[in-house]
Amino acid sequence: MRFFLLFSKNILFLCILANIKNVIRQNFIKLYENSLKEHWELPALSDYAGGTTLTYGDLAQKIARLHVLFDKIGIEKGDKIALSGKNHSAWCTVFLATITYGAVIVPVLSYFHPENIEHIIEHSESKLVFMDESVWSQITKGKITVPVFEIPSFKLFQCDDESLWKMVNRWDELCEEKYPDGFRKEQVIYPEIDNSEVICLNYTSGTPGFCRGVMLTANNFAGNVTFADKVNLLFEGERNLAFLPLAHAYGCTFDFLYPLSEGVHITLLDTIPSFRNLVQALQKVKSHIIITVPLTFENIYHRKILPLINKPLMKLLLRTPLINRLVLCKMRFYLMNLFGGNFREVIIGGAALNREVEAFFYQLKFPFTVGYGMTECAPLISYESHRNFVPTSCGKVLEGIMEARIDSADPERIPGEIQVRGENVMKGYFKNPQATAAAFTKDGWLKTGDLGVMDKEKRLYIKGIIKSMLLGPNGQNIYPEEIEARLNSLPYVAESLVVERNGKLVALVYPDHEALNADNIPQEKLPQIMERNRMALNRQLARYEKISKIEIYNAEFEKTPSKNIRRYLYQ
Numbered sequence: 196m197r198f199f200l201l202f203s204k205n206i207l208f209l210c211i212l213a214n215i216k217n218v219i220r221q222n223f224i225k226l227y228e229n230s231l232k233e234h235w236e237l238p239a240l241s242d243y244a245g246g247t248t249l250t251y252g253d254l255a256q257k258i259a260r261l262h263v264l265f266d267k268i269g270i271e272k273g274d275k276i277a278l279s280g281k282n283h284s285a286w287c288t289v290f291l292a293t294i295t296y297g298a299v300i301v302p303v304l305s306y307f308h309p310e311n312i313e314h315i316i317e318h319s320e321s322k323l324v325f326m327d328e329s330v331w332s333q334i335t336k337g338k339i340t341v342p343v344f345e346i347p348s349f350k351l352f353q354c355d356d357e358s359l360w361k362m363v364n365r366w367d368e369l370c371e372e373k374y375p376d377g378f379r380k381e382q383v384i385y386p387e388i389d390n391s392e393v394i395c396l397n398y399t400s401g402t403p404g405f406c407r408g409v410m411l412t413a414n415n416f417a418g419n420v421t422f423a424d425k426v427n428l429l430f431e432g433e434r435n436l437a438f439l440p441l442a443h444a445y446g447c448t449f450d451f452l453y454p455l456s457e458g459v460h461i462t463l464l465d466t467i468p469s470f471r472n473l474v475q476a477l478q479k480v481k482s483h484i485i486i487t488v489p490l491t492f493e494n495i496y497h498r499k500i501l502p503l504i505n506k507p508l509m510k511l512l513l514r515t516p517l518i519n520r521l522v523l524c525k526m527r528f529y530l531m532n533l534f535g536g537n538f539r540e541v542i543i544g545g546a547a548l549n550r551e552v553e554a555f556f557y558q559l560k561f562p563f564t565v566g567y568g569m570t571e572c573a574p575l576i577s578y579e580s581h582r583n584f585v586p587t588s589c590g591k592v593l594e595g596i597m598e599a600r601i602d603s604a605d606p607e608r609i610p611g612e613i614q615v616r617g618e619n620v621m622k623g624y625f626k627n628p629q630a631t632a633a634a635f636t637k638d639g640w641l642k643t644g645d646l647g648v649m650d651k652e653k654r655l656y657i658k659g660i661i662k663s664m665l666l667g668p669n670g671q672n673i674y675p676e677e678i679e680a681r682l683n684s685l686p687y688v689a690e691s692l693v694v695e696r697n698g699k700l701v702a703l704v705y706p707d708h709e710a711l712n713a714d715n716i717p718q719e720k721l722p723q724i725m726e727r728n729r730m731a732l733n734r735q736l737a738r739y740e741k742i743s744k745i746e747i748y749n750a751e752f753e754k755t756p757s758k759n760i761r762r763y764l765y766q
Contacts, residue, residue: 219596219618221421223413224295224388226456231255231383234458237432240284241462243476249284251458254291256378261292263370267362268323268342272297272386275319275396278346279303279312280327281465282441285347287451289325290441294394294413295385301396301408302442306467306671306737309333315398316341318406319625326352390414396625397444399570405677408625411444415573416452418596418618423453426580428540431458433483436476438464439670444574445544446670449486459483467669470494474533481537488545488670489552490698492563495533496552500526527559540581542566544574546666547657550587557586565589567655569643570672571634572597572619576643577655585654592653593619600640601649610658613647614640663762665695667739673700675762678742681735685728687711687721692752692765699743702729703765705751721747 234251241248249257270276276293278300280286293300301319303312305327316324316339324343326334331343331352342359343352351363362369374382388394394416396408428449429435435454439446441463454461462480466472473491503509503526513519534541541563548565556563564581567589568574576597579590592599596618603611620641623631635641646659665673675693682691682702689707693700706721716724725745733741752760 219390219414219417219421221417222388223390223394223417223420224385226417226420227291227295228383228385230456230458231258232380234431235380237458238460239455240287241460242284243436243462243464243480244466247284249288252380254284254288255380255383257288258292258295259374259378259382260366260370261289262296263373264363264366265292265296265298265323267369268359270296270298270322273299273393274323275299275301275321277301277303277316277319277321277324278326279305279307279330279442280325280346281305281329282437282446282463283327283347283465284463285349286325286441287455287461287463289346290447290451291455294388297386297388299394299396301398302447303398304440304442304671305330306440306667306739308735308737308740309335310735311400311737313338314406315408319396319398319408325349388413390417393622395573397442397447397570397573399672400674400677405674405680407627407630409444409570410622410625411573412622415619415621416448418593419448419573419575420453420456422575422578422593422596423449424457426578428484428542429454429457429459430483432460433457434460434462434480434537435484435486436462436464436480436482437486438468438473438476439486439488443670443672444570445488445568446486448573448575449542470498477535478533479535481535483538485534485538485541487541487543488666489543489548490666490668492541492543492556493549493552495530496549496555499530499533500555523559527561530559530561538562540564542578544568545670547589553586557584567657568619571621571641572615573621575619576613576615577653579654588654588656590654592649592655593617594653599649599653599655601647603648606649607651608648610646610648612661613643613645613649613655613657615643616640665693665700668698669739671737671739673740678702678732678736678740682728682732682742685731687716687724688728690752690760692760692762693742694762694765696743700741702732702742702745703748703752704728704745705748 231251237251239249239251239254276298278289290300301321303315322341324339324341325346327346342354345352354360390413392413393410394413395411397411398408400406437450439450441447441451464476512522544566562581564579564584566578568576577590577592597615598617599613599615601611602614603609616639644661645657646661647655647657649655663675667673678693679691682688687707687710689705692703704725729742729745753764
């Protein structure tokens with residue numbers, strides 16, 4: 196039911212912001228209660244590195260065990276629980292245990308700088324933290340004051356409460372007291388949690404001043420999961436390799452939450468995979484669907500395809516009628532096997548796919564498609580099966596789930612900002628009403644920050660970006676302004692601009708000539724100074740944010756009337 200203006204503009208805005216239709220009838224939490232029961236004996240989660248496999252029944256028992264812990268600690272509905280670590284069955288267990296208890300999960304990318312992780316835990320008001328040892332070892336002692344548990348062992352890293360230490364030592368005993376006959380299928384009963392409830396704070400950044408915790412509701416996830424079910428991406432008993440970071444909305448929803456709702460067997464790859472390791476894992480697991488980012492495709496094209504097709508003989512064969520079809524067919528067969536040979540579709544998201552690469556794979560009739568989304572939509576906005584994929588597009592707006600419009604006088608021809616509303620749209624940013632207000636139009640549409648056009652069939656075509664976000668090597672969000680803010684505080688930097696060049700981050704710097712002159716520093720010393728700045732800056736950044744080099748600009752960057760740098764001029 197749509198809401199109309201009856202009383203005031205404020206009421207109208209609140210109604211629009213509340214997702215308007217509420218068409219998702221499937222309760223999100225009950226979806227997992229049912230899936231755990233229905234698929235009790237089936238394999239659910241396997242750790243690629245360690246070889247551990249949990250059935251759906253095993254997973255339900257581990258969730259119940261954590262619920263006992265939460266209850267004894269005094270975790271209440273709506274409390275925040277932070278989670279930071281590599282892809283692992285224990286990570287998945289904590290995530291599901293949290294949301295099925297009625298608490299709010301705060302997944303934090305383990306690749307974030309330790310200071311950013313500390314800030315997120317504080318900003319989110321987390322009452323409890325789970326993290327793996329590699330993350331914990333980098334945390335400044337004393338920065339986190341709440342109890343911290345290690346994953347996957349669940350041993351207690353830190354706690355000031357002596358009674359909690361004693362309780363943890365009795366954890367097995369407490370579980371036996373609650374379930375004296377062992378935990379059974381019929382005991383999987385989770386509380387009634389309305390789809391309108393916030394169940395996840397997904398931080399797009401942890402840097403103070405840029406910190407934005409996206410408030411995702413059960414309905415936001417349900418919109419994504421039920422859509423994936425509607426288009427039959429996966430089926431009960433099939434396999435999936437989860438190699439994108441699960442703390443990112445894209446990997447979390449489509450490599451974890453959706454497959455588990457269907458009874459799929461998920462294998463978790465716990466490291467940022469090299470090209471070779473990823474290929475080996477795909478060939479071993481033989482996924483039925485592959486969720487990835489453009490870099491995977493682009494690496495395969497540049498490492499495997501280009502060296503082959505640039506050979507003189509191959510160029511000749513590709514120009515020869517009939518023979519070229521045979522050659523392309525063999526290439527397709529080779530690439531299908533490279534990806535494991537068992538998949539129906541590769542779904543690419545997170546950023547635009549290189550046009551040359553896209554054209555080649557399309558010519559090859561390779562089963563791939565490009566989708567579009569953002570964390571604020573948990574994440575999906577548009578998708579279309581590879582059978583109907585149109586090159587340069589990113590699919591159709593999700594029918595019955597999402598709506599989109601183009602802020603342009605001619606939405607089919609003249610690019611404008613893509614604006615969306617619907618079931619997948621976030622509730623807002625946690626403790627940041629200003630950012631929330633800025634993210635929406637006055638009539639309640641979420642501003643994506645992307646430029647595009649939309650055809651009559653509601654198919655989107657990305658034409659550029661308004662926002663400056665870049666994509667890291669494994670799908671991580673990189674916000675140049677945050678890096679620039681740190682760089683601008685270093686010696687003799689007047690202003691800076693971070694751009695992506697050939698897959699690497701480069702900082703363009705306009706020096707502070709006034710300060711240089713005041714300190715009698717000659718221009719020829721600038722390269723050395725900036726290299727020291729680069730090294731100092733990189734010590735403050737996560738691995739995927741590090742700057743490869745600094746280029747010195749001798750003129751101020753061109754700016755808009757509002758004094759923002761015209762970034763597009765320097766890409």
